[in-house]
Amino acid sequence: MNEAKSNFTSRRILLASPYIVWVAGFTILPLIIIIHYAFTDAGGAFTFSNLGLIFSPIHLKAVMFSLEIAISSTVACILLSYPMVMAMRHLGLGKRTFSLFILILPMWMNFILRILAWQMILSNNGILNMILSWFSIAPLKIANTGTSIMIGVVYDYLPYMMLPIYTAIMDINEDLIEAARDLGAGSLTIFLKIILPLSLPGLLSGIVMVFVPSMTSFVISDILGGGKLQLIGNVIEQEFTTANNWHAGSGLSVALMIFVLISMAFTTKEHKEGRESVIW
Amino acid sequence: MSNIILKMDSISKSFDGKAILSDFDLEIRRNEFVTLLGPSGCGKSTILRIIGGFVRPDKGRVLFEGKDITALPPEKRNVNTVFQKYSLFPHMNVEENIAFGLKLKKKSPEYIRDKVQYALNLVNLEGYEKRDTLSLSGGQQQRVAIARAIVNEPELLLLDEPLGALDLKLRHGMQRELIKIKQEVGITFLYVTHDQEEALMMSDRIIVMNKGIIQQAGDSKSIYDEPQNAFVADFIGESNIIGALMVKDLLVRIQGVDIPCVDTGFGENVPVDVVIRPEDIEIVPENMGYINGRVMSVIFKGAYYEIKVQSEDFSWQVQSVNPAPVGEMVGMTVLPDNIQIMHKPASEDEEVVKDE
Numbered sequence: 057m058n059e060a061k062s063n064f065t066s067r068r069i070l071l072a073s074p075y076i077v078w079v080a081g082f083t084i085l086p087l088i089i090i091i092h093y094a095f096t097d098a099g100g101a102f103t104f105s106n107l108g109l110i111f112s113p114i115h116l117k118a119v120m121f122s123l124e125i126a127i128s129s130t131v132a133c134i135l136l137s138y139p140m141v142m143a144m145r146h147l148g149l150g151k152r153t154f155s156l157f158i159l160i161l162p163m164w165m166n167f168i169l170r171i172l173a174w175q176m177i178l179s180n181n182g183i184l185n186m187i188l189s190w191f192s193i194a195p196l197k198i199a200n201t202g203t204s205i206m207i208g209v210v211y212d213y214l215p216y217m218m219l220p221i222y223t224a225i226m227d228i229n230e231d232l233i234e235a236a237r238d239l240g241a242g243s244l245t246i247f248l249k250i251i252l253p254l255s256l257p258g259l260l261s262g263i264v265m266v267f268v269p270s271m272t273s274f275v276i277s278d279i280l281g282g283g284k285l286q287l288i289g290n291v292i293e294q295e296f297t298t299a300n301n302w303h304a305g306s307g308l309s310v311a312l313m314i315f316v317l318i319s320m321a322f323t324t325k326e327h328k329e330g331r332e333s334v335i336w
Numbered sequence: 337m338s339n340i341i342l343k344m345d346s347i348s349k350s351f352d353g354k355a356i357l358s359d360f361d362l363e364i365r366r367n368e369f370v371t372l373l374g375p376s377g378c379g380k381s382t383i384l385r386i387i388g389g390f391v392r393p394d395k396g397r398v399l400f401e402g403k404d405i406t407a408l409p410p411e412k413r414n415v416n417t418v419f420q421k422y423s424l425f426p427h428m429n430v431e432e433n434i435a436f437g438l439k440l441k442k443k444s445p446e447y448i449r450d451k452v453q454y455a456l457n458l459v460n461l462e463g464y465e466k467r468d469t470l471s472l473s474g475g476q477q478q479r480v481a482i483a484r485a486i487v488n489e490p491e492l493l494l495l496d497e498p499l500g501a502l503d504l505k506l507r508h509g510m511q512r513e514l515i516k517i518k519q520e521v522g523i524t525f526l527y528v529t530h531d532q533e534e535a536l537m538m539s540d541r542i543i544v545m546n547k548g549i550i551q552q553a554g555d556s557k558s559i560y561d562e563p564q565n566a567f568v569a570d571f572i573g574e575s576n577i578i579g580a581l582m583v584k585d586l587l588v589r590i591q592g593v594d595i596p597c598v599d600t601g602f603g604e605n606v607p608v609d610v611v612i613r614p615e616d617i618e619i620v621p622e623n624m625g626y627i628n629g630r631v632m633s634v635i636f637k638g639a640y641y642e643i644k645v646q647s648e649d650f651s652w653q654v655q656s657v658n659p660a661p662v663g664e665m666v667g668m669t670v671l672p673d674n675i676q677i678m679h680k681p682a683s684e685d686e687e688v689v690k691d692e
Contacts, residue, residue, distance in 0.1 A: 234390055235423035237410040239437035239488065249436075253427045 093306035106307020122287040126271040129209040133217035141222045171279045178204050200282030208276040217262035224258025341366045347396035356382050357548045371527045373535040374545035380528045388417050416485035417494040422477045424469040431465040437488040455483035475506045495527045532572045547685040565686040569611040580610040593626045599677040609678045614655040616674035625667030631660045
């Protein structure tokens with residue numbers, strides 16, 4: 057009987073085989089190749105020097121800039137998400153679904169297209185400055201700055217922050233809020249003592265989903281940074297394409313991967329301590 | 337200081353155009369255990385939520401110790417609620433849950449520690465301070481919810497069917513404990529339930545409600561023994577309710593038989609409703625009682641037999657310690673004291689609630 061059961065399970069696994077082939081071919085194999093390049097030099101000998109490249113001043117500067125963009129974008133996403141979700145909490149079901157739809161709508165458009173649109177809005181003689189000029193306000197020099205990159209990152213990743221927070225907050229029973237009010241809690245206390253702690257699992261999922269991709273992004277900075285501002289993603293991209301140095305590119309990739317894994321280890325540890333994790 | 341702690345003054349409230357309460361008045365005296373009793377949808381929970389501050393009445397005033405609190409939000413009221421679904425904070429342990437209100441009041445840590453200990457003692461949960469609330473049983477969670485409310489020493493404690501989710505045995509235990517807690521802390525209790533037995537057992541005063549209207553208010557005994565209309569008689573325990581004719585004072589004609597009773601003042605030859613509790617009917621040999629009937633069924637209920645006796649088109653419910661022979665004709669008798677005469681229902685809310 058046990059045998060029959062394991063037989064059944066193994067046949068079930070067959071259903072996943074297309075995905076397994078996909079993952080093996082396009083995730084695991086490239087990863088092995090990257091790791092191979094990362095730990096070898098041009099002659100094929102084993103080395104740590106590619107990994108060590110991350111500590112060279114120019115690369116370290118790119119890492120710090122990436123970190124600055126990723127952290128500030130993540131914080132901006134959090135600060136935008138909570139008030140929005142709190143406002144949605146009190147909407148009727150119909151209005152709430154509609155706001156959620158509006159929120160997700162930009163995700164239906166191509167990512168590059170969205171960034172290009174932002175380029176047109178933010179460029180020195182773009183739409184934003186045109187509108188400002190109607191009110192006789194001096195043009196803003198946002199194009200090709202860190203701010204411009206940050207706007208793009210926030211715009212792109214905001215839904216990934218808002219959706220898990222939304223799920224977590226909508227799960228909070230209104231009874232708990234009433235119980236807290238009954239015990240004398242005002243709005244601020246309710247947010248800090250009840251809503252924030254109970255939405256922590258959603259917040260952590262959001263942080264992971266915004267911080268990691270913005271830390272490693274390079275297309276947004278390419279387009280909105282005007283190619284002058286280098287994120288670590290841009291550096292890696294150029295090592296592969298322009299410099300054609302796969303060893304350096306792979307080394308930096310692996311170093312970045314290790315860095316991201318370490319920073320995420322803190323969040324996932326917290327995550328396990330949370331009562332329930334919100335995965336969507 | 338006035339003895340009236342809370343007064344609801346012609347409160348009206350409708351939801352989606354449906355009137356739940358209209359011109360509702362209620363007074364609660366200090367240190368009373370008052371129960372609002374009624375079927376679901378009778379407006380009893382709405383009353384509690386209006387007093388708690390969660391629902392704003394469309395019209396009318398709520399006076400707490402003489403002050404108008406109608407517009408005051410819940411967090412500003414000196415009233416605490418024990419919710420039906422416990423509503424414990426899942427991210428806090430037992431101690432943090434109980435201390436929540438006191439911390440907001442900025443009490444000293446020593447004061448909070450003492451109070452939490454006192455409250456845990458009161459609800460028999462010593463040593464549970466650090467326990468995760470989700471690891472507790474339903475009964476224990478409800479105790480924590482009670483402790484969390486009473487540590488704040490509210491003038492008035494609102495309890496919204498707090499035992500509704502517990503099983504029967506646990507519920508009986510908690511009922512006794514609630515009475516004990518009430519006596520010890522000396523807080524006024526306003527209790528909402530649809531369980532008549534619970535209401536009869538615990539309350540100083542019961543307010544029976546139907547369709548937003550108070551049907552009868554009084555102590556347990558008067559509510560049970562002297563229901564004022566068919567709704568109350570039916571809702572409070574098992575009863576035989578039958579149409580009858582009040583021939584004159586002290587004499588009522590039931591199923592064509594003149595039976596002495598103790599009621600007066602209804603007039604002569606007036607149609608009335610009569611309530612007789614099943615335990616007040618005595619089964620005697622045929623033709624020895626007032627009314628004869630055929631025994632249709634006998635069910636053993638543990639402490640008594642539940643007997644159904646068919647007489648003409650009415651099925652009498654009788655509770656007796658002795659069984660009766662099924663299918664045989666028997667007589668039934670009742671003491672004058674145990675016949676309760678009521679006026680015919682004057683409005684829909686006074687009628688018996690039909691099972692659907």
